[in-house]
Amino acid sequence: MIKVKNELQDLQKQIELWARDYGLDFFETIFELIDAKHLNEIAAYGGFPTRYPHWRFGMIYDSLSKGYEYGLQKIYELVINNDPCYAYLMNSNTSVDQKIVIAHVYAHCDFFKNNQYFKNTHRKMVDEMANHASRIRHTGEGMGFEEVENFIDLCLSLENLIDVHAPLRKENDILGFLIEKAPLEDWQREIMIMLRQEAYYFLPQAQTKIMNEGWASFWHSKILTEKALKDVDIVDFADHHAATLATQPGQINPYKLGIEIFRDIEERWNKGHYGKEYEECEDIEFKKKWDKKLGKGLEKIFQVRKLYNDVTFIDEFLTPELCEKLKLFVYAYNKRNGTYEIIDRDVKKVKDKLLFSLTNFGQPMIAVTDRNFEGKGELLLTHAHMGVDLKLLEAKETLERIQKIWKQPVCLETIINGEKRLLIFDGKEHREKAL
Amino acid sequence: MIHKIERDYYRFKDIIKGRIKQNLKKYITKGELIGAQGKNLISIPLPQIDIPKFRYGQEQMGGVGQGEGKVGTVIGKGGQEAEAGTSQAGNLPGEHVLEVEVSLEELASMMAEELDLPRIQPKGHGIVSNLANRYSTIRTSGTESLRHFKRTYKEALKRQIAHGEYNPDNPNVVPIKRDKRYRFWKPTPRPEYNAAIIYIMDVSGSMGDEQKEIVRIESFWIDTWLRSQYDNIVCRYIIHDAQAKEVDQNTFYHTRESGGTLISSAYKMAKTLIETEYPSQDWNIYVFHFSDGDNWSGEDTKLCIDLLKYHLCPRTNLFCYGQVESRYGSGQFIKDLRDAFPQEEKIVTSKIDDKDAIYKSIKEFLGKGK
Numbered sequence: 035m036i037k038v039k040n041e042l043q044d045l046q047k048q049i050e051l052w053a054r055d056y057g058l059d060f061f062e063t064i065f066e067l068i069d070a071k072h073l074n075e076i077a078a079y080g081g082f083p084t085r086y087p088h089w090r091f092g093m094i095y096d097s098l099s100k101g102y103e104y105g106l107q108k109i110y111e112l113v114i115n116n117d118p119c120y121a122y123l124m125n126s127n128t129s130v131d132q133k134i135v136i137a138h139v140y141a142h143c144d145f146f147k148n149n150q151y152f153k154n155t156h157r158k159m160v161d162e163m164a165n166h167a168s169r170i171r172h173t174g175e176g177m178g179f180e181e182v183e184n185f186i187d188l189c190l191s192l193e194n195l196i197d198v199h200a201p202l203r204k205e206n207d208i209l210g211f212l213i214e215k216a217p218l219e220d221w222q223r224e225i226m227i228m229l230r231q232e233a234y235y236f237l238p239q240a241q242t243k244i245m246n247e248g249w250a251s252f253w254h255s256k257i258l259t260e261k262a263l264k265d266v267d268i269v270d271f272a273d274h275h276a277a278t279l280a281t282q283p284g285q286i287n288p289y290k291l292g293i294e295i296f297r298d299i300e301e302r303w304n305k306g307h308y309g310k311e312y313e314e315c316e317d318i319e320f321k322k323k324w325d326k327k328l329g330k331g332l333e334k335i336f337q338v339r340k341l342y343n344d345v346t347f348i349d350e351f352l353t354p355e356l357c358e359k360l361k362l363f364v365y366a367y368n369k370r371n372g373t374y375e376i377i378d379r380d381v382k383k384v385k386d387k388l389l390f391s392l393t394n395f396g397q398p399m400i401a402v403t404d405r406n407f408e409g410k411g412e413l414l415l416t417h418a419h420m421g422v423d424l425k426l427l428e429a430k431e432t433l434e435r436i437q438k439i440w441k442q443p444v445c446l447e448t449i450i451n452g453e454k455r456l457l458i459f460d461g462k463e464h465r466e467k468a469l
Numbered sequence: 470m471i472h473k474i475e476r477d478y479y480r481f482k483d484i485i486k487g488r489i490k491q492n493l494k495k496y497i498t499k500g501e502l503i504g505a506q507g508k509n510l511i512s513i514p515l516p517q518i519d520i521p522k523f524r525y526g527q528e529q530m531g532g533v534g535q536g537e538g539k540v541g542t543v544i545g546k547g548g549q550e551a552e553a554g555t556s557q558a559g560n561l562p563g564e565h566v567l568e569v570e571v572s573l574e575e576l577a578s579m580m581a582e583e584l585d586l587p588r589i590q591p592k593g594h595g596i597v598s599n600l601a602n603r604y605s606t607i608r609t610s611g612t613e614s615l616r617h618f619k620r621t622y623k624e625a626l627k628r629q630i631a632h633g634e635y636n637p638d639n640p641n642v643v644p645i646k647r648d649k650r651y652r653f654w655k656p657t658p659r660p661e662y663n664a665a666i667i668y669i670m671d672v673s674g675s676m677g678d679e680q681k682e683i684v685r686i687e688s689f690w691i692d693t694w695l696r697s698q699y700d701n702i703v704c705r706y707i708i709h710d711a712q713a714k715e716v717d718q719n720t721f722y723h724t725r726e727s728g729g730t731l732i733s734s735a736y737k738m739a740k741t742l743i744e745t746e747y748p749s750q751d752w753n754i755y756v757f758h759f760s761d762g763d764n765w766s767g768e769d770t771k772l773c774i775d776l777l778k779y780h781l782c783p784r785t786n787l788f789c790y791g792q793v794e795s796r797y798g799s800g801q802f803i804k805d806l807r808d809a810f811p812q813e814e815k816i817v818t819s820k821i822d823d824k825d826a827i828y829k830s831i832k833e834f835l836g837k838g839k
Contacts, residue, residue, distance in 0.1 A: 078477075079474070084473065087473075089477055092476075192522075281536055282536075286532075286535055360535055363538065365532055366531035373544075373545065375542060376539065376544060387531065397523070417523070423526055423529055424523055429524075435521065
């Protein structure tokens with residue numbers, strides 16, 4: 035356990051040097067050593083020391099602290115995309131833990147700084163979040179906290195209705211649309227603008243979860259095993275590392291999937307397992323031994339971490355061999371037994387399913403299609419159905435909330451059980467029409 | 470460092486409390502929570518109070534997993550009914566039921582708020598058995614955090630007037646060190662009140678399991694509420710058919726006899742208990758009697774009324790009679806009591822037709838703050 039700040043600083047400086055030697059490129063990173071309670075607090079706030087007042091932070095905090103108390107989960111580290119980057123370390127971590135975490139953090143910071151999907155993120159978000167907090171608190175003092183919190187609740191129901199291609203597909207940016215066109219009071223518009231900004235700030239993290247965690251795990255593993263580990267640390271390291279990468283059936287561990295793909299890319303580009311010549315070679319034995327000693331692995335993964343997101347990453351680099359090696363499968367719900375069961379291990383199906391679950395950061399794609407629907411000022415939203423229905427009850431509740439903002443009736447075109455339906459909420463009751 | 474999360478945490482707890490309150494009647498009348506008796510904390514499953522969004526349904530969605538297993542291998546359980554009637558959402562991956570822990574006292578006070586129960590005014594003087602430290606006195610020294618602002622300024626004002634330094638046109642009062650006054654604690658006697666609750670149940674042949682369940686649930690909540698109002702509570706249990714006997718709690722709820730019904734036998738026993746063990750100057754005494762009201766004879770009922778009038782009523786804070794509807798209908802006893810004591814405030818009667826009526830009945834019994 036590291037109690038002394040100096041000891042930690044030495045460790046940090048050393049690891050920072052190694053990380054830079056490997057070519058990682060990051061903003062200045064400030065580490066803070068804090069206790070579990072404080073770490074859980076910051077984690078509940080999405081990594082930020084100051085957020086606006088809202089009950090859901092309390093809910094997350096409650097579940098994190100219980101998880102910690104019961105020994106079910108423990109957060110080792112938190113890092114925020116900001117310039118400078120802020121990282122929080124739990125003060126009860128062992129020194130091996132701290133080494134792993136510090137290396138892990140530097141790789142995250144490199145990813146934040148260099149991945150193109152983070153290009154437009156606000157790099158002074160710590161300050162911006164604090165600004166939001168104080169403005170919302172101020173509004174609360176004027177309007178009443180209950181009223182403000184209720185409005186925040188409405189906005190949060192829409193926080194996933196933003197445009198992943200921003201600003202190319204404006205119709206998917208429903209929050210942005212409502213800010214411009216809905217009959218809002220000034221304070222409401224101000225809050226909605228802030229919450230939309232926060233949603234866009236977090237978006238690239240949702241789009242690169244597998245890559246980002248894979249990248250960080252790849253580097254903590256490399257830095258630790260090649261540089262930072264002393265003999266006595268090996269067992270602790272193996273233990274921590276294995277726990278991080280552990281998988282449970284039915285769940286994809288982004289750390290594991292990500293690191294495996296990065297390692298596979300590194301190896302393929304080192305040996306030349308790519309390109310026309312390799313693809314077209316039909317001699318399996320020959321292919322196995324194929325090694326052109328190109329040594330392009332590192333260069334390639336740095337390029338990948340710059341240009342890809344989870345969707346393009348999986349699409350391009352999850353090879354059939356890797357899919358098999360990782361024992362990936364598709365599962366589905368079996369209505370008759372009420373259980374989730376493995377239904378397929380076919381590479382293409384696994385990949386399709388995985389890609390679908392990552393598309394539009396895993397959220398249904400919904401667009402504004404008419405704001406004067408049927409000439410009556412009604413709002414028409416259209417769900418681009420891609421094979422999976424919306425949760426109906428929740429969709430209806432969400433419609434109610436949009437109606438509260440839009441004031442006029444709100445309709446959603448979607449598909450339920452294979453039939454095209456129009457869900458309507460007019461402020462009093464729900465109706466449904468077949469289309 | 471001030472932990473800002475605390476505010477959000479308490480706000481969240483408030484919301485949860487609101488949820489529990491909304492469903493309190495359901496929890497109370499279903500008796501689900503009684504199983505946890507003996508523990509002080511009760512776990513209540515609440516559907517996660519998540520923010521609704523447009524989301525994919527997990528069941529249709531399925532997903533990709535990693536690990537061993539053939540086609541058909543079960544990897545998880547899906548859709549259990551979460552909240553009967555309100556949604557089909559269940560215990561799917563990524564969707565959790567929130568287990569909320571509430572203490573019995575909290576629950577009792579929620580119930581009291583919902584039912585608008587007044588706090589009980591214990592009778593008698595109570596026994597002084599406890600000295601509590603209270604900040605009720607003032608000293609001239611202490612820590613700054615305990616400084617008494619008003620008293621300090623008063624002293625300063627007095628001193629300035631006495632010295633002729635006070636100018637009403639320019640009322641500057643500046644305390645100096647010897648003006649300062651600090652709060653200080655003093656041991657203060659705190660009276661404790663004792664209560665004895667005597668539960669009486671008719672276990673004659675006509676009282677079925679359903680009736681007993683009603684009695685069990687109702688007395689559990691009465692007990693919980695009274696416990697939150699008194700320092701010491703003693704419970705005694707009497708069952709009767711044609712004869713009364715004192716039993717322990719477990720037997721009380723689970724015995725079934727087949728005999729006839731002589732209510733007076735139980736009242737006599739209660740009278741003896743009170744007279745010998747719970748002198749009314751030291752004890753707040755409650756008697757709750759549950760029966761289907763089918764007493765053996767009018768003569769016995771008369772005897773009961775006399776016992777109530779001359780012995781039980783004068784000694785108790787409250788005598789409550791709850792008449793549960795049995796398969797054989799409802800008896801005459803409640804009417805007899807109402808006719809005999811039209812004005813007596815200490816005697817409360819309530820008809821409990823089914824589980825839903827428990828709520829109202831608790832209110833009738835405890836609504837007077839006695």
